[in-house]
Amino acid sequence: MPEKVFSLTGLSFRFPEEEEKTLTDLSFSVLRGERLVLTGPSGCGKSTLLYLLNRLYPDNCDGLVDGEMELFGKPANDYVPGEINHRIATVFQDPDSQFCMPTVEEELAFTLENLQTPFAQMEPRITAVLERTGLAQLRNTIIQSLSGGTKQRVATACALIMDPEVLLLDEPLSHLDPFTAKQFVHWLEELQQASNLTIVAVEHRLDIWGSFFGREIQLGCDGRITADQNFTPRHPFTFLKRPSAAQPATALCAKELSVTIKDKPLLAPLAFSVRRGEVVIIAGPNGSGKSTLIKSLCGIFEKTTGTVESDRIGYVPQSPEYLFLTQSVQQEVAFSGASTQTELDGLMASLRLEEIREAHPFAVSHGQKRRVAIAAMLADKRPVLLMDEPTSGQDAAALLELFDLIDQRSKEGASFLIVTHDMEFAAGVADSLLLIKDGKMTGKFQAYEVWCNEELLAMHHLLAPKGVARPAESFA
Amino acid sequence: MLKSWKLKEAVLMSLFAVVFGIVYLLFVHVSNIWAAVIGPLAYEWMFGIWFIVSIICMYIIRKPGAAFLSETMAATIEVLIGNAVGPRLILSGVIQGLGAEAVFALTRYQHFNILVLMLAGIGSAVFSFVYGYFVSGYAALDPSFVALMFTIRVLSGAIIAGIGGKYIGDALLATGSLRGYAIARAKKGDVNA
Amino acid sequence: MHDMNPSVKFIVITASMLVIAFFFNPWTPLIFWLGIILLQLTMSRTKWKLWLLFMLPFSIGAFGYLWTTIVFGAETGGAIIWSFAGIDVTEEQWARALSLAFRVMAFSTLSLLFAFTTDPVRFIMSLMQQLKLPPKLAYGVMVGYQFLPVMKDEFTQIQQAQRLRGAETKKYSWQQLLSMRRILIPMLAGAVRKAERSAFAMEARGFTGEPRSAFYHPIQIDRTDWLMSGIFLILLLTSCIGGSWLG
Numbered sequence A: 001m002p003e004k005v006f007s008l009t010g011l012s013f014r015f016p017e018e019e020e021k022t023l024t025d026l027s028f029s030v031l032r033g034e035r036l037v038l039t040g041p042s043g044c045g046k047s048t049l050l051y052l053l054n055r056l057y058p059d060n061c062d063g064l065v066d067g068e069m070e071l072f073g074k075p076a077n078d079y080v081p082g083e084i085n086h087r088i089a090t091v092f093q094d095p096d097s098q099f100c101m102p103t104v105e106e107e108l109a110f111t112l113e114n115l116q117t118p119f120a121q122m123e124p125r126i127t128a129v130l131e132r133t134g135l136a137q138l139r140n141t142i143i144q145s146l147s148g149g150t151k152q153r154v155a156t157a158c159a160l161i162m163d164p165e166v167l168l169l170d171e172p173l174s175h176l177d178p179f180t181a182k183q184f185v186h187w188l189e190e191l192q193q194a195s196n197l198t199i200v201a202v203e204h205r206l207d208i209w210g211s212f213f214g215r216e217i218q219l220g221c222d223g224r225i226t227a228d229q230n231f232t233p234r235h236p237f238t239f240l241k242r243p244s245a246a247q248p249a250t251a252l253c254a255k256e257l258s259v260t261i262k263d264k265p266l267l268a269p270l271a272f273s274v275r276r277g278e279v280v281i282i283a284g285p286n287g288s289g290k291s292t293l294i295k296s297l298c299g300i301f302e303k304t305t306g307t308v309e310s311d312r313i314g315y316v317p318q319s320p321e322y323l324f325l326t327q328s329v330q331q332e333v334a335f336s337g338a339s340t341q342t343e344l345d346g347l348m349a350s351l352r353l354e355e356i357r358e359a360h361p362f363a364v365s366h367g368q369k370r371r372v373a374i375a376a377m378l379a380d381k382r383p384v385l386l387m388d389e390p391t392s393g394q395d396a397a398a399l400l401e402l403f404d405l406i407d408q409r410s411k412e413g414a415s416f417l418i419v420t421h422d423m424e425f426a427a428g429v430a431d432s433l434l435l436i437k438d439g440k441m442t443g444k445f446q447a448y449e450v451w452c453n454e455e456l457l458a459m460h461h462l463l464a465p466k467g468v469a470r471p472a473e474s475f476a
Numbered sequence B: 001m002l003k004s005w006k007l008k009e010a011v012l013m014s015l016f017a018v019v020f021g022i023v024y025l026l027f028v029h030v031s032n033i034w035a036a037v038i039g040p041l042a043y044e045w046m047f048g049i050w051f052i053v054s055i056i057c058m059y060i061i062r063k064p065g066a067a068f069l070s071e072t073m074a075a076t077i078e079v080l081i082g083n084a085v086g087p088r089l090i091l092s093g094v095i096q097g098l099g100a101e102a103v104f105a106l107t108r109y110q111h112f113n114i115l116v117l118m119l120a121g122i123g124s125a126v127f128s129f130v131y132g133y134f135v136s137g138y139a140a141l142d143p144s145f146v147a148l149m150f151t152i153r154v155l156s157g158a159i160i161a162g163i164g165g166k167y168i169g170d171a172l173l174a175t176g177s178l179r180g181y182a183i184a185r186a187k188k189g190d191v192n193a
Numbered sequence C: 001m002h003d004m005n006p007s008v009k010f011i012v013i014t015a016s017m018l019v020i021a022f023f024f025n026p027w028t029p030l031i032f033w034l035g036i037i038l039l040q041l042t043m044s045r046t047k048w049k050l051w052l053l054f055m056l057p058f059s060i061g062a063f064g065y066l067w068t069t070i071v072f073g074a075e076t077g078g079a080i081i082w083s084f085a086g087i088d089v090t091e092e093q094w095a096r097a098l099s100l101a102f103r104v105m106a107f108s109t110l111s112l113l114f115a116f117t118t119d120p121v122r123f124i125m126s127l128m129q130q131l132k133l134p135p136k137l138a139y140g141v142m143v144g145y146q147f148l149p150v151m152k153d154e155f156t157q158i159q160q161a162q163r164l165r166g167a168e169t170k171k172y173s174w175q176q177l178l179s180m181r182r183i184l185i186p187m188l189a190g191a192v193r194k195a196e197r198s199a200f201a202m203e204a205r206g207f208t209g210e211p212r213s214a215f216y217h218p219i220q221i222d223r224t225d226w227l228m229s230g231i232f233l234i235l236l237l238t239s240c241i242g243g244s245w246l247g
Helices: A046-053 A104-114 A119-133 A148-160 A178-195 A290-297 A329-334 A341-350 A366-379 A396-411 A423-429 A447-451 A454-459 B007-038 B047-061 B066-080 B088-106 B114-135 B143-174 B182-187 C006-020 C027-043 C048-072 C091-117 C120-129 C135-164 C173-203 C223-246
Strands: A004-014 A023-031 A035-039 A064-071 A088-091 A166-170 A198-202 A215-219 A225-230 A250-261 A264-275 A279-283 A305-310 A313-316 A384-388 A415-419 A432-437 A440-446 C080-084 C087-090
Touching: A004 A046, A023 A046, A023 A198, A023 A225, A035 A046, A046 A064, A046 A166, A046 A198, A088 A148, A104 A119, A104 A148, A119 A148, A119 A178, A148 A166, A148 A178, A250 A290, A250 A415, A264 A290, A264 A305, A264 A415, A264 A440, A279 A290, A279 A423, A290 A313, A290 A384, A290 A415, A313 A366, A329 A341, A329 A366, A341 A366, A366 A384, A366 A396, A396 A415, A396 A423, A423 A447, A432 A447, A440 A447, A440 A454, A447 A454, B007 B047, B007 B066, B007 C135, B007 C173, B047 B066, B047 B088, B047 B114, B047 B143, B047 B182, B066 B088, B066 C120, B066 C135, B088 B114, B088 C006, B114 B143, B143 B182, B143 C048, B143 C173, C006 C027, C006 C091, C006 C120, C006 C223, C027 C091, C027 C223, C048 C091, C080 C091, C087 C091, C120 C135, C135 C173
Parallel strands: A035 A198, A035 A215, A088 A166, A166 A198, A279 A415, A279 A432, A313 A384, A384 A415
Antiparallel strands: A004 A023, A004 A064, A215 A225, A250 A264, A250 A305, A432 A440, C080 C087
């Protein structure tokens, strides 16, 4: 019988600001070498549980704990701060806020200094972990210049340099595109097999993990365990293909559009048009000019050449709160003054904003923020909507909500241009795909043309959506 | 003193300092142009933007040292990002921070109403002025001109830093992002507001 | 200069400024100013074009200082050397005005010397290693420094997004200051989030804020530091004594 790494008995947890318990009566143990995933709807306390396991909580939030928790057979409270963290290492979800030093080497050294490692051992340990993780060539690279996927690898290397017995993963894929995410999982699997680490992860994008996990614990909305079972690989969440709502009338027509900033050509001249009610997905590798295209269409970036003839264009950034100017949802929607009260009431009703009418636009959920932003754009009579990465970091429920929103609005004549890497989502929602690579438009295609064109997909770092006109492939 | 501080609070002060550092840089360009015309007076009105970091941080974190440490960190970061005023900025940061901290200490860190915040802004203004009087040689100037500078700086401290600090702190609280900080708990009545 | 210990350099430079602030004759800051330029010319690798660009606003500021000190200067005795538009300028006033203007120039040059020859990361690490700055603060500052480009970018993005919605840019500074709130709130809310995430990431890697026992990049104080401090001291003494004597 392998040793128990974690052992929880009747564990409950409550934030001091809240009346309700976030976690209620959890009892389970984790054995050495297990690969466990915690699942459940957003806000069910998965991450909170993870933070209890690595002792970030309760100290950091003054939370209230009931019940017993043992780490390596010793009560959790008997460990002094920091003592447990080199045995239980953690990789978090946001690749941009996990580092405090400029270069990879310095970041690794920071970790070793935390552990009071003697000077003579530092250099060999850094070299060893870089070898092990295959990051040796990045040793002196500036971390902030790396891509999201590579940053997550560096964060993992920083965790592994401590020689931990357990690795906790807090939605490590949520900010990566599917292509990069799949590579990351593959890389992690090789590392895990070589070292027999115990892994506990919180994750909602289970399909990308293939058969990585061995066990699954499901939490319900009330913070109780609803299932503790063997893990079964998941198929990605697929969306029903919505019928096209495109009308004959043209909503947007770009000709010879190009953007050059500070003598750097970001976008070579391109031309395309979009019909009313059409949903266009803009896809391509990172840094290929997708955001530049969107920003030049809505006038944030100046066009160097070309013309855009269009109905008025609205823009919803990846963080919708960047748009917010007022202190209540209602004022936010009414801000432009371009719609009558009846029109506003209609919009509020159809976008389900009435119950949060008085709320602060920053204090509502991410999905609600996006609805507020879209309502504000429509109220400002901007029926062509540009959305920058709306799918990034969203769980299935949120994606479904987004899907319905687009479906609904396009039926009423709004056109959408959406930047996303999520091809399952695209397969459901798109009428057409606009593919970009290295600042050049490859072309605007009918969606079904792209799904069966291997070459086109690979060239733009896209994974074919599962379940669309092709047999489901096994996990590589 | 630092024992009771959470790391996230220290990092918060640092990131706030970065935000206001960016804002400050915007306005310093404007004032540089005026400086040729009206001399050191050009900078006086902006001092409040400097002091605001310490006031907001104290208003949110409410622990001894919040005003002093945040102002010092703000100055250090300003030096790191290449502010040409350089190392002496850190010293001014320390002194301005002490000015605000002194006011909060006098209230024993129990009261954070608008009056106290304005007084803290004035505290920073007075401390920084005394320091500036010495280092920049205001002694050579006509007393009435010095008095004018002093008045503008005190007003800037009270209005921009004091009132502005409370305004921004409250606006931020309304967004619901300050859960887990002293200010959010105070609103629920656990601590004196 | 580049190899000098940043903390030692910081202390030497700050101390020099405080000493110079005691002198109101024009010669002391002038000699000191020229001395600093000489030091930088001979002992640093400076990009002088950039240096001139940075010096420009300071020179303008110094000029502003010069004339305000003349016009609004404290009443002093002494012979009137020239009159202009009804303002009598005494010898004493002129000397003081020059002194303050040179002081601005000397301090600015000194600051630029520091800025041009000091690596920001080494400076913080040295503050922690030599001056015992608590690690919680030192690494807090480091996180802020790492986030600077990200947040600058965020600032522009928010500005652009809000302009699209018709939040017009205001003409006067005071109006800009008021409309700052709209940009500040999303920025600060984002900062709160980033602060918590970064702090958690650091603590999850065993950071407790305790002083560290060993450093991967130890920053030492060596012969160069003593030598350079000596040179600064000589320059400081020369300008103080020489200045007083000439004045």
